[in-house]
Amino acid sequence: MLTNMPELSRGDDAAAVNALRSAVMRLSRRLKHQRVxxxxxxxxxxxLGTLARCGHATPGELARKExxxxxxxxxxxxxLEAKGLVxxxxxxxxxxQKVVTQTEQAEAMLEESRRKRNAWLAELASxxxxxxxxxxxAAAPVLEKLAQL
Amino acid sequence: MLTNMPELSRGDDAAAVNALRSAVMRLSRRLKHQRVxxxxxxxxxxxLGTLARCGHATPGELARKExxxxxxxxxxxxxLEAKGLVxxxxxxxxxxQKVVTQTEQAEAMLEESRRKRNAWLAELASxxxxxxxxxxxAAAPVLEKLAQL
DNA sequence: CATGTTCGTTAGCATAACTCATTACCTTTT
DNA sequence: AAAAGGTAATGAGTTATGCTAACGAACATG
Incomplete structure (x- = not known):
């Protein structure tokens, strides 16, 4: 909570936010190139990732989420339908309305994609x-929470 | 270092990498909408960000980096030249070869952009x-290091 | 039942990337 | 010194992916 931190850590907060933004942007750019x-x-x-999380959604819902x-x-x-993924x-x-559901094929592909990006990221983390x-x-779960706030 | 961790934390590592990847991708997508x-x-x-870090570069170098x-x-x-930014x-x-340098105007705009994205991220972090x-x-500086490995 | 709203879609357009080909310049070889 | 090959930037044309505007069908409300 940045709005009501003790005076001493205000500067640290700003630096952390700055570092975080910069790191996220750069990492994402590089992760994007790891497409399966x-x-x-x-x-x-x-x-497909959203569908994997939600199970199913209407086109309108998907548009808002993306x-x-x-x-x-x-x-x-x-x-996606033409490719047999939904x-x-x-x-x-x-x-x-219509309901969009992912196929088993999509599930498999998504898993492969996660595996590949994770491998790349883990390699980097070494x-x-x-x-x-x-x-x-320690921060990873918090970042995940942050991303969906 | 993931390759030689004690057995117990292998699973945690995988989960952390997964959470990190997911969080980075989602956060970056939302940060992108905060353009100045x-x-x-x-x-x-x-x-422009790259130029701010490197000072100057040739078009070829920039192409490789991006x-x-x-x-x-x-x-x-x-x-960028037409807009007076380089x-x-x-x-x-x-x-x-040619050498590309950023102008003072670019520096100012970049700073404004960082400020805006930082504000958005800080808002989220609240x-x-x-x-x-x-x-x-605690993790922010490490992530920054990770991004430029 | 009439009117307005919401959902998905179609059509047309803008942007920003790509590939392929070209020109200018450097480097190496003979 | 001249020729051959490689590298830098660019020009032209294509592709991909988003947008806005306009529309028809299905719902919701007076």
Whole structure:
């Protein structure tokens, strides 16, 4: 909580936020290049990731979650369906809406992708010493929480 | 160091790497939307960031650092020059090459951009409790190191 | 039942990356 | 010294991925 910290740590907070922002941006840029399937765009991958978390969602929900406009999501979902990575079904209560579900094939691909990026990141992390890695390990769950606030 | 950790923490390491990857990807996607200047693409911003770190560089060097093809960098540099954010000069030793330097205007804009993203991230971080934030603060410098390994 | 709203989609456009080809310059070889 | 090959930047054209505007179908409300 930055708004009501004791005076002494204000500067540290600013430095930490700055370091964090910088590190996140750079790491993400490099992680992006570790795609398992070159034929899938980052957003398409991201949609699959969201589906893996939520189980299923309507195109509109997906568009909001990915910060993308609905027409873009239409095309993305169509692309994913054409590749056999998602299924489209009719919504139970509302016939305007559709429900997007991921296929087993998508699950497998996503797992492979996670495995590859994790391997790359772990390789990078081997450049840290024991103490440094301990700090990262402690912060990892917090960062995950931070990302979904 | 993941390769030679005691058996007990292997599982924790994998989980941490996984959480870290996921958090970095999501945070970066949201940070990207916090652009200070909508007329500059993420890569163009990134080039300015690189220049701020290195002082100056040739288009070719920039292309390699940004993982972009040389023709793309030509266009990016031209755009930045047109906006008065970089200067192009002749290379001292090699007349094929050019040297790209950032202007004072770029420095100011970059600082403004950092400030905005930091503010956004800090706002987000206010959703953490004291203990969680302490872990992030401890890990931040390590993450920065990790990103440039 | 009439009107307005929401959802997904279609069509058309803008941007920013890529590949391939070209020009200018350096380096090495003969 | 001249020729051959390599490297830097760039130009032209293509592809990918997002956007906005406009639309039809299904719901919700007066």
């Amino acid at each position: 399937d070159e034929s899938l765009s980052p957003t398409e991958m991201s949609v 910060h993308v406009q609905p027409p873009s999501m239409t095309r993305i979902v169509a692309m 299924r489209l079904e009719a919504h139970a209560d509302d016939r305007r 450049g840290l010493d024991e103490d440094e890695w301990a700090k990262v390990r | 200047d909508e007329s500059l693409s993420p890569t163009e911003m990134s080039v 993982h972009v093809q040389p023709p793309s960098m030509t266009r990016i540099v031209a755009m 200067r192009l000069e002749a290379h001292a030793d090699d007349r094929r 959703g953490l409790d004291e203990d969680e934030w302490a872990k992030v603060r």
